[in-house]
Amino acid sequence: MPRFEVMHGNQAIAEGAIAAGCRFYAGYPITPSTEIAEILSDRLPEVDGVFVQMEDEIASMAAIIGASLGGTKSATATSGPGFSLMQENLGFAIGSEIPCVVINVQRVGPSTGLPTKAAQGDVMQARWGTHGDHPIIALSPGSVQDCFDLTVKAFEFSEKYRTPVIVLADAMVSALEERIAVPCAGELAVYERPRPTGSPQDYLPFAFTRGGVAPLAPFGEGYRYHVTGLLHDERGYPTEDSALASRWWDHMHSKIDDNLDDILLYEERHLEDAEVALIAYGGTAMAADRAVSLAREQGIRLGLLKLQTIWPFPEARVRALARACRRIIVPELNFGQLRAEIERVAAGATLVEGINKADGTQITPGEILEVVRRKTGPEA
Amino acid sequence: MNLQTSLIIRDYLRPAMLPTTWCPGCGLGIIMSSIAQAIHYQGLRKDDVAMISGIGCTGRMSGYMDFNSIHTTHGRAPAFATGLKMARPDMHVFVIMGDGDAMSIGGNHLLSAMRRNIDVTAIVVNNSIYGLTGGQTSPTTPRDSKTATARHRTFERAMELEVLARAAGAPFFARATVNHTASLTKLVERAMQISGFALIEVISNCHVLYGRMNDTPEAATMIAQMDVQTWRSTPALQKRAERAVRMTAAGAASVEPETVDGFEGMSSDQRKDRGVIIENKGSVGFSRRYHSLLEELRNDRRSGGE
Ligand SMILES: Cc1ncc(C[n+]2csc(CCOP(=O)(O)OP(=O)(O)O)c2C)c(N)n1
Ligand code: SF4
Numbered sequence: 001m002p003r004f005e006v007m008h009g010n011q012a013i014a015e016g017a018i019a020a021g022c023r024f025y026a027g028y029p030i031t032p033s034t035e036i037a038e039i040l041s042d043r044l045p046e047v048d049g050v051f052v053q054m055e056d057e058i059a060s061m062a063a064i065i066g067a068s069l070g071g072t073k074s075a076t077a078t079s080g081p082g083f084s085l086m087q088e089n090l091g092f093a094i095g096s097e098i099p100c101v102v103i104n105v106q107r108v109g110p111s112t113g114l115p116t117k118a119a120q121g122d123v124m125q126a127r128w129g130t131h132g133d134h135p136i137i138a139l140s141p142g143s144v145q146d147c148f149d150l151t152v153k154a155f156e157f158s159e160k161y162r163t164p165v166i167v168l169a170d171a172m173v174s175a176l177e178e179r180i181a182v183p184c185a186g187e188l189a190v191y192e193r194p195r196p197t198g199s200p201q202d203y204l205p206f207a208f209t210r211g212g213v214a215p216l217a218p219f220g221e222g223y224r225y226h227v228t229g230l231l232h233d234e235r236g237y238p239t240e241d242s243a244l245a246s247r248w249w250d251h252m253h254s255k256i257d258d259n260l261d262d263i264l265l266y267e268e269r270h271l272e273d274a275e276v277a278l279i280a281y282g283g284t285a286m287a288a289d290r291a292v293s294l295a296r297e298q299g300i301r302l303g304l305l306k307l308q309t310i311w312p313f314p315e316a317r318v319r320a321l322a323r324a325c326r327r328i329i330v331p332e333l334n335f336g337q338l339r340a341e342i343e344r345v346a347a348g349a350t351l352v353e354g355i356n357k358a359d360g361t362q363i364t365p366g367e368i369l370e371v372v373r374r375k376t377g378p379e380a
Numbered sequence: 381m382n383l384q385t386s387l388i389i390r391d392y393l394r395p396a397m398l399p400t401t402w403c404p405g406c407g408l409g410i411i412m413s414s415i416a417q418a419i420h421y422q423g424l425r426k427d428d429v430a431m432i433s434g435i436g437c438t439g440r441m442s443g444y445m446d447f448n449s450i451h452t453t454h455g456r457a458p459a460f461a462t463g464l465k466m467a468r469p470d471m472h473v474f475v476i477m478g479d480g481d482a483m484s485i486g487g488n489h490l491l492s493a494m495r496r497n498i499d500v501t502a503i504v505v506n507n508s509i510y511g512l513t514g515g516q517t518s519p520t521t522p523r524d525s526k527t528a529t530a531r532h533r534t535f536e537r538a539m540e541l542e543v544l545a546r547a548a549g550a551p552f553f554a555r556a557t558v559n560h561t562a563s564l565t566k567l568v569e570r571a572m573q574i575s576g577f578a579l580i581e582v583i584s585n586c587h588v589l590y591g592r593m594n595d596t597p598e599a600a601t602m603i604a605q606m607d608v609q610t611w612r613s614t615p616a617l618q619k620r621a622e623r624a625v626r627m628t629a630a631g632a633a634s635v636e637p638e639t640v641d642g643f644e645g646m647s648s649d650q651r652k653d654r655g656v657i658i659e660n661k662g663s664v665g666f667s668r669r670y671h672s673l674l675e676e677l678r679n680d681r682r683s684g685g686e
Contacts (some may be wrong), residue, residue: 022469045677049466050466050670054459055492062456062489063463066432069450070467072470092453220471222427226394226443229435229450237397238443238451 002059002181003328009147009174010035013103013167015182016151017075022189023049024074025062028056028082031115032171033105036077056122057082061089064100068093069227071218073155073195077103080122083129090164091130092229096236097206097213099158099193101151103167105174106282108333108358118171118358120282123337124167127311133249135256137263138166138311140286144178150265150308156191157263161255162213168310170333172283179192195352196223204234208251211258256312265308266317270296274303276372279318279342281307283362284331290365294370302372310338315345322346326376331355333365385417392416392426394446401440405599407558407584411505412441412560418568429472432461434486436478437511437586444613446472455486458493469667472572475502479520480510483539487519494548497576499665501568504541504579507586515589523672541581542546544656551663552578554656558585559606563655568655582643583610585654610654 008245014036017025025044027037041051054060057078058202064074078086082103106122108114122129126138137157141147147169150246152296154165194215196203205225207214212269216221230238231245239245262287269292271277280288285306295302307314322328322342328350330339339354355363355371387485393416419429426447433442435454442449452460457475465473471527475493482490483503493500494504508525510516515528519539545553552574556564565580571578585591586601596602 012534024463025406026463045674048674048678050674052462052466052496055488058456059459059462059489059492060460062452063466063585066450066460066462066463066465067467072462072467072469074467088453089456137619218468219430220427220468224426224446224448226397226451228443229453230451235396237394 002183002187003180006179007144008035008177008182009141009144009169010105012147012180013077013141013151013169013174014039016148017101018043018049018081019039019148019183019188019190020152020155020156022073022075023047024064024067024072025049025076026052026054026060026067026074027076027078028054028060030082032081032107032174033077033103036103036105040199048187057085058089059104061086061093064201065089065093065098068098069219071221073099073159073193075103077105079105079107079115080109081285082127084157087130091132091134093164094130094134094136095229095231096227097162097216098164098227099162099216101154101158101167102164103151103169106168106170108360108371114360116171118283118333118362119358120170120284120333121358122168123332123334126168128180134212134254135163136166136311137161137163137167137256137309139265139308140168140281140310141173142280142282142306142308144173144176145180146308147173148180148182152188152190152225153265158235159191159193161259161263162216163256166311168282170174170230170283172286175231175281183205184363194371200224203331206232206236207234208247209255210251211254213255255268260312263309263312264314264317265307266307266314269304269306269326270301271303273301273307274325274328275301276301276303276376277321277325278368279305279307279328279330279338280304280332281310281338285361287365288331288368293367294365300372300376311344313341318342319349322349322352325350328352329355329368329371329375331368334358334362384414388420389413389416389608392419392446393444400444403465403588406437406527407507407599407603408437408441408505408581410558410561411503411564411582411584412444413569414565415503416445418567418572421565422569422572424472428470429474430461430468431474431476432457433462433476434478434481436481438476438478438505439481439512441476442527445686452487453460455481455484456489457481458486458489458498458500458502460495462496462498463610465499465667466670469499473500475500477502477504478511479504479506479508480518483519483541485546491544491548494545494550494577494579496547496558497551497663497666498668499575500577501571501574502577502579503568504581505584506541506581507590509590511585511586511589512563515586515593521590525590528589529594541579545579545658550579550658551576551660552656553581553658554579555581555583555610556651557583557606557610557654559603567656570659574659574661574663575668576660576663610652612654
């Protein structure tokens with residue numbers, strides 16, 4: 001039986017990390033994510049884990065990669081300005097396939113922006129923030145329960161697919177208090193990093209497996225290998241061989257693309273008969289969910305696709321939805337970052353519209369309902 | 381180098397990664413061999429050693445040596461090392477940086493790692509220039525040098541690693557050169573005894589870029605000059621070095637030549653002491669402190685549970 005506890009989103013993220021086996025955190029304080037660091041500075045030593053306050057976010061990202069290579073599940077948390085600084089080493093972790101979790105509690109940008117106000121402006125930065133093509137996984141919690149559950153998932157995916165996973169939270173969920181179910185010890189299936197079993201001589205730490213990854217040996221246990229940000233062969237040695245480079249790309253993309261069934265998480269409400277569908281994620285999904293209830297009370301056939309995985313983008317599900325309903329409305333606290341992706345996938349099969357702002361206020365259920373009614377009413 | 385030494389070194393290299401990308405005569409090979417010998421003489425197992433480097437000609441070293449190695453991003457090696465050391469306190473972690481790596485792009489990481497006193501043996505290869513990218517001005521380029529980005533000579537004062545180490549409270553700082561290899565090996569071994577951030581500056585030669593642009597295109601000439609430009613640290617020099625910040629470099633908007641025995645007419649930009657300059661044997665590193673806290677908490681939990 002799980003326990004039920006009242007906590008806020010940042011606390012649920014911190015507790016989710018501990019439950020998932022995170023035992024190393026490095027970070028630099030920034031609103032609205034700071035509580036995650038404060039809580040973990042206290043909690044980690046209690047479970048034999050390490051907390052280090054680093055000199056900046058560049059170093060925080062570097063430190064969690066170092067700790068992960070030591071065999072420890074590792075995380076950092078930040079907000080927009082810090083997330084920008086992490087991009088260089090985030091790319092290192094992607095390219096060298098080092099598991100780690102990066103929590104970004106978004107606030108209004110660019111630059112210092114509105115530091116205490118919620119936003120969802122880092123959707124594309126989470127996708128393309130570091131240079132070069134690359135696969136990435138980003139999860140967006142749409143409730144306090146999600147903060148816990150998706151943080152656990154983030155660790156699972158990062159270990160399973162040897163990639164950084166971004167938890168793209170926002171100040172709407174991170175500051176919200178809710179009663180959530182917390183699994184008791186032993187109830188949670190925690191994904192542990194697989195270890196190599198063969199001989200060190202034959203170990204290929206960066207095997208170009210299609211659709212999967214080689215087990216990552218912790219440093220110091222007999223499997224000595226080299227890790228580099230340079231494009232490398234299966235041993236980790238730098239190479240400029242373009243045949244190897246294209247095999248590497250194939251591996252990098254397929255380890256995500258071949259496992260979409262596992263990675264793509266979303267929830268659906270009333271989509272069976274929906275004429276109009278909302279697609280929402282993060283804190284905005286809470287308002288969208290309420291708008292669906294209000295609409296149904298008024299006999300409006302509104303449904304919701306709540307995305308928990310936003311990268312990779314759930315193309316097949318969105319495409320099917322676009323074919324099935326007359327209109328898709330996308331409320332976001334940005335100027336249409338995910339909507340553009342939905343339009344691309346819908347490819348004209350339905351009308352796609354946004355409800356957008358980034359002025360520090362939130363999108364309310366009433367505002368969503370208002371737009372829905374205008375679009376579905378007799379005059380629409 | 382005698383046969384025995386070269387056999388030792390060979391055992392610590394990765395044959396598949398050789399030959400190195402370094403120019404013939406570059407001091408980096410000498411430094412790599414000293415590090416290998418120091419590790420060998422200290423009797424560490426290869427599995428227990430991590431070699432973490434930044435980006436640059438120097439940064440390539442981690443790939444050539446048969447340890448657990450990370451060739452990180454430019455300047456960030458101390459931060460990667462901090463994470464690894466905290467996750468694996470049992471390992472001996474080396475951090476290898478170039479002068480640009482350590483003192484410009486990685487300056488904040490270096491300062492913070494020294495202040496935090498993370499338990500690593502750090503080596504900064506000071507070749508006065510950005511080697512890998514083709515000879516641009518580095519924070520250690522002596523004033524009035526020519527570089528690829530200062531064809532008309534540099535105006536900036538060279539930064540002094542020793543002063544940074546002192547300001548940030550590093551418990552160990554030594555200066556070595558690739559001209560004095562036996563002492564280089566010994567200094568690495570001595571640094572390895574320290575709990576905390578032990579830093580060695582190794583003066584090296586980039587004759588191909590710095591040398592060619594500054595009238596010393598021969599490796600041998602540059603290396604020979606190191607004997608004149610550095611001075612074996614004497615008790616008197618060490619005493620002076622105990623002051624918080626070396627007075628000659630502090631506040632020196634204009635650095636006047638000063639008279640110290642053997643250095644007449646040399647500005648403090650040019651004069652360097654060799655040998656151990658800071659050594660605090662009582663230092664307890666961050667990792668050791670943190671892990672003894674964890675140990676205490678574990679014991680409390682155990683006794684609480686009984
Ligand atoms: C963020 C970033 N900026 C710039 C570079 C390009 N870069 C690579 S090495 C280097 C300087 C190397 O000089 P130094 O650190 O002194 O090492 P050396 O090559 O002399 O050993 C530069 C500027 C980079 N790799 N990453
Ligand atoms: S460019 Fe300079 S530092 Fe780099 S390998 Fe050549 S001599 Fe050495």
